[in-house]
Amino acid sequence: MLFAADTTLLSEVMAVVKAAGRTLRDRHTSHARGVSLDEVVAEIHANDDAVLGVLREPLLRVRPGSRWAEDELAGGVLPSGEWWVVDPAEGNINHVHGMEDWAVTATLVRDNRPVLTVVHLPLTGDTYTAVTGGGARLNGRVLKVSAKTDLGAALVGTGQARPGEDERTFRRIGDSVTALLINGLVVRVSVPATMQLIHVAAGRMDAFWQFSDVRSGLVAGALLVSEAGGTVTDLAGEAWHTGSPGFLAAAPGLHTATLKVLSTVN
Structure with missing residues (x-):
């Protein structure tokens, strides 16, 4: 079922995630940052803190009553209701090592099922989106999985x-x-x-x-x-x-x- 409210919400979430992406892009370097484990971890936390400052309050505001899943490395079921499951720097380890495979993601989870998501790749400007019942898209173009059978x-x-x-x-x-x-x-x-x-x-x-x-x-x-x-x-x-x-x-x-x-x- 396609929820009209979720479709309307999508453009607002995209704007928030893209703004967060600009923050993460500005922090990116083409060289690795940190040598010791403590230094690498500090760089990872600094990325998270900077981007969460752009993401958290705007996402909670666009979906009144939603809650925030605090630990991005956590698993297991969430309490019923709507939750934002966010990774402010998905692929953070790649980011701090000067590589390009990283993104900002925000997903609205309703009763333990994802119903809306935005994945933004700041270096390319590509944005992947999906709403339950509405298909998946890359920059507005409909996506389709592989037709392989072998x-x-x-x-x-x-x-x-x-x-x-x-x-x-x-x-x-x-x-x-x-x-x-x-x-x-x-x-x-x-x-x-x-x-x-x-x-x-x-x-x-x-x-x-x-x-x-x-x-x-x-x-x-x-x-x-x-x-x-x-x-x-x-x-x-x-x-x-x-x-x-x-x-x-x-x-x-x-x-x-x-x-x-x-x-x-x-």
Whole structure:
């Protein structure tokens, strides 16, 4: 169902996210910032603080009654109602290392389902948007997922959700990459998740999976892919929501085959 109020809200959210993007773009350098772990972490926090100062109050204001999900690395279900799940610097680690794969994202989550999202890439000016029932778009152009049906021809991807995950998760990531290297064509392993999921929504990549429930890295891409005609589930094949422990977004012609391969990973 397309909510007219959400569609009206979209332009306001875009304006806020683009303003935040200008702040993050102005902080970007073509060289890495920080040498020690403490220095790198300080740069990451400085980015977050600067952009949140532009994002938080305007987003809460355009949606009266909405609440703010404070921890961008948190997972699990949220209380009922409307929440802003935001990443002020999605791909922050790339930003502080002078690379270009980063964005600003803002997603309105209603009763643990994303219903509106904006992903803005300040360096290119590209903006990906989606509203439940209204399709996914890049700069206003309708997006469509890949039409592939042969996993052997597929470009797929994964990555870690956060530093310092448990050893079992790291081993599962490695085993899943091996399994998809055997069964697919090419596997990308990179961060952040959103930067891979926009490619799935646009049909440039064919599937993305993750062994984690970090909300801020998945909600935007989940809505973009589903609204672009893709299939989004957990790793048991059930409908995905913010409390799901695993994630798979794929072109519909490849979802079952990808899920079958991933089911062999313990």
